[in-house]
Amino acid sequence: DADVTQTPRNRITKTGKRIMLECSQTKGHDRMYWYRQDPGLGLRLIYYSFDVKDINKGEISDGYSVSRQAQAKFSLSLESAIPNQTALYFCATSPGGRPQETQYFGPGTRLLVL
Amino acid sequence: QKEVEQDPGPLSVPEGAIVSLNCTYSNSAFQYFMWYRQYSRKGPELLMYTYSSGNKEDGRFTAQVDKSSKYISLFIRDSQPSDSATYLCAMTQNAGNMLTFGGGTRLMVKP
Numbered sequence: 001d002a003d004v005t006q007t008p009r010n011r012i013t014k015t016g017k018r019i020m021l022e023c024s025q026t027k028g029h030d031r032m033y034w035y036r037q038d039p040g041l042g043l044r045l046i047y048y049s050f051d052v053k054d055i056n057k058g059e060i061s062d063g064y065s066v067s068r069q070a071q072a073k074f075s076l077s078l079e080s081a082i083p084n085q086t087a088l089y090f091c092a093t094s095p096g097g098r099p100q101e102t103q104y105f106g107p108g109t110r111l112l113v114l
Numbered sequence: 115q116k117e118v119e120q121d122p123g124p125l126s127v128p129e130g131a132i133v134s135l136n137c138t139y140s141n142s143a144f145q146y147f148m149w150y151r152q153y154s155r156k157g158p159e160l161l162m163y164t165y166s167s168g169n170k171e172d173g174r175f176t177a178q179v180d181k182s183s184k185y186i187s188l189f190i191r192d193s194q195p196s197d198s199a200t201y202l203c204a205m206t207q208n209a210g211n212m213l214t215f216g217g218g219t220r221l222m223v224k225p
Contacts, residue, residue: 004157033212040122042202042215043158058212090157102148103213105157 003027004106006091012112013081021076021109023091032074033092033103034058034066036085043090049074081113117141120203120216129225133190137203137216140184144205144214147179149188152200152218161201162188193223 004025013019023032030051035043045058047066055068063085067075078085088110092103120137127133135149146165150158162177164170164186170177176189186205190197203216 040217042118042120042217043204043213044215045212048212092157102160102163105159107157108155 004091004093004104006089006106006109008109009107010110012114014114015082017081019078019081019111021089021091021111023074023076023106025072025091025093025104025106027093027095027104028071029093029095029104030071031094031096032068033094034064034074034076035090035092036060036087037090037108038087046076046089078113083113086111086113116217117214118203118205118216120219122217122219124220124222126222126224127193129193129195129223131193131223133193133197133221133223135188135190135201135203135219135221137186138184139186139205139214141205141207141214142181142184143207145208146206147177147186148204148213149175149177150202150204150215152202154199158202190221193221195223195225197221198223 007022033048034046049055049068052068065077088108090108091106094103118139148163149161151161152158164177167179167181174191178187200218200220202218204213
């Protein structure tokens with residue numbers, strides 16, 4: 001079984017709809033991240049959480065919110081989806097604060113906002 | 115101007131070729147440099163990391179950092195079709211700081 005799972009894997013929604021992307025991990029890591037990936041722009045950080053009570057905004061948090069329900073679960077919400085939020089979304093986890101410790105990525109959620 | 119620049123490619127090479135992938139960056143405070151590999155429809159996975167300037171070798175892969183030029187490279191020797199993927203560079207200043215990613219270079223190795 002995958003260590004980092006994301007649901008759904010694909011989602012089509014309409015402008016103005018609220019949607020939630022979910023992430024679960026079995027790696028026992030404290031740190032979790034949400035990124036979006038757009039062609040040519042690489043991965044950009046939306047939100048990150050160092051533990052259940054510590055949530056921080058990333059580079060592009062506007063229009064997004066998150067919830068850390070447990071150590072293993074980190075959800076990303078789009079309160080009112082807009083077309084420029086069409087992207088590939090990745091959840092990631094890491095064990096601690098050393099920069100050389102890798103981030104483990106989920107398989108991604110492909111989101112299309114019409 | 116983006117903080118980390120990477121040629122998007124695609125870069126197409128024949129099997130067995132030496133591949134050179136590169137990133138330039140503008141923030142002189144970056145100290146940790148990573149290369150991630152991302153297969154189609156998968157999440158990125160860490161390939162290599164280096165600290166500060168210098169070279170690091172792991173099998174067919176060599177990572178090189180030149181901080182004076184703000185330039186990092188990943189070399190792949192004896193490239194294989196299984197190396198076909200998008201390669202993302204990433205970097206950070208120090209512990210606790212978030213990663214800044216390049217846009218990724220798509221590599222295609224043809225049999």
